[in-house]
Amino acid sequence: MNKKRTATLVGALALIVTLGATTAAGYASANKYKMYLDYNYKRALGDLSGSVSNIETTLNKSVYANTATQQNGLASKLMRESTMAKSALSVLPVTDHSLDNVSKFVTQVGDFATTMSTKVSAGQKITDDEYKTMQDLEKFAKSLQSGLQNVKTNIQSDKLADEFKKTSEDFTNFPSLIYDGPFSDHISQMKPKLTEGRAEIPQGNAQNIAANFLSVASNKLTHVQDNGGNLPTYNFTANDGKLRICVTKRGGFVSTFDNMRSVTTENLGYKDAAKKAENFLSAHGITDMKQTYYVMNDGVCTINYAYDKNDIIYYPDLVKVSVALDNGEIVRFNSTGYVMNHHDRTVKAKISADQAQASVSKKLKIEERRLALIPTPGLSEVLCYEFLCTGQNKDRVLVYINATTGYEEQILILLQSDNGILVK
Incomplete structure (x- = not known):
């Protein structure tokens, strides 16, 4: 083989390798771009579903708002949710008219909220007809929210269409235990009031407190990485990490405890769980707590307790107790709200x-x-x-x-x- 033919062959092979690499890179880039689109479309559909759900709830509350301050606040929320819904709609790759009713609805909500806000700000009253409009919009919001679970979206990829359908079916509006959701967002920004001015305890003392709380020997617990931030804690585990408990470094209060065992059967009801939770609080010297709200999910009943003293209930001072419904064992305890907020207060109503x-x-x-x-x-x-x-x-x-x-x-x-x- 002469040098010219050899050079030509080498050049051809190099070209093939280059084209192959370029093609592979192109496929990789295309897959990456497709994943990026999938993510953005799913997120937009989630944002849309969330906004419609929030619109439904806000309209429900608006029917009962009776002062200008509250009415204006709810109108502002409706306007914000309407704007967010429109933004989510603009991202979805819809080529037919399957979501026209959603677009029309969110626009109507925004316009109506603006009109109501202007009217209330001018000192005028909302009429019975306008309250009726709120109720009609709320019913439509509920209908749309249900429809979003089954919407069939026309987009360029059949697989993406399947993903959209699956994603919409998976969206569920999970309400929160009273004050738990809204308030927990702010806890990380606060300084704990219960531990203020208290001395920091040694790690060994905290381990004894944790062992006593769990009714186990101290040597059954393993000290693991501590928490810093606004609420520093000593952290311990047991049962191969399935059980975790946190004790505040100042004051030595148990802030959280979690037993991550599975619960496969439900032998107890809510009343049984409530009795178990109350006995647990009493046994640990946690007094003056009033049961407020509860939820049962995945074989566990979680009950909220708030501090109650002198005929005033203090919702920020929150303790949560979770009871396994198979045998009544306490599997979770969270007193973070109580630790962050509880302190001596002097409060008095100025109106009757x-x-x-x-x-x-x-x-x-x-x-x-x-x-x-x-x-x-x-x-x-x-x-x-x-x-x-x-x-x-x-x-x-x-x-x-x-x-x-x-x-x-x-x-x-x-x-x-x-x-x-x-x-x-």
Whole structure:
């Protein structure tokens, strides 16, 4: 073989290798781009579903809002959710008209909210017809939210279409235990009040506290990496890491405990679980706690307790106890809310319960009322009158009226089922 032919062959082989590498790189780049599109489309569909769900809840609350401050706040939330829904719609690769009704709906909600906000700001009252419009929009939101679970989206890839369908079916609106969801977002930004001014204990003392809490020998626990941040804790594990417990470095309070065993059968009901939880709190010297709300999920009943003293319930001072429904064992304990917030307070209402009740919507039938301290988004607390009410369509509604100003602070919709009591 002469040199010219050899050079030509080498050049051809090099070209083949280069083209092969280029083709492989092209395929890899295309797959990467496809994964990127999949992620963005799924996220957009999730954002859309979440916004429609939030619109439904806000419209439900708006029917019962009775003061300009609360009405304006809810209108602002509707406008924000409408804008977010529109943004999510703009990302979805829809080529037909399958989501036209969604686009029309979110636009109507935004326009309606703007109109109501302008009207309320001008000192005008919302009319009965406008309240009826809110109810109609709420029903439509509920219908759309259900439709989003089964929407068939026309996009370029059949696989992507399947993913969209599966993703939409997987989206579920999970409400939260009262104040747990909204308040837990702020805990990491706070300084714990219960441990303030208390001395830091040695790691060995913390291990003894953890062992006593779990009723096990101290040498059965293994010290693992500690937590820092605003709530420093000593951390210990047992049972090959399946059991974990955290003790605050200052004061030596058990903040969390988690037994990650599986629960496959349910032999107990809510009342049995509540009795087990109350006995557990009593045995550990945790007193003046009132049961508030609960949820049963995956064989475990989680019960919320709030500090209750002198006829005032302090919702920020939260303790959660989880009971396994197979044998009544306590499998989770969380007192982070209590550790972060509990301290001596002097609070007093400046208006009477009757004066506060005048701010509650006439559309609600009041069943119970009491004083309650609730957290605010600004990391503070406000004393309110809590009114448990029945609304239209047998809605169970909690209304919180500021015990100083008489303004509505919060409206919550209670969701009660065989699996517990939750709020939205």
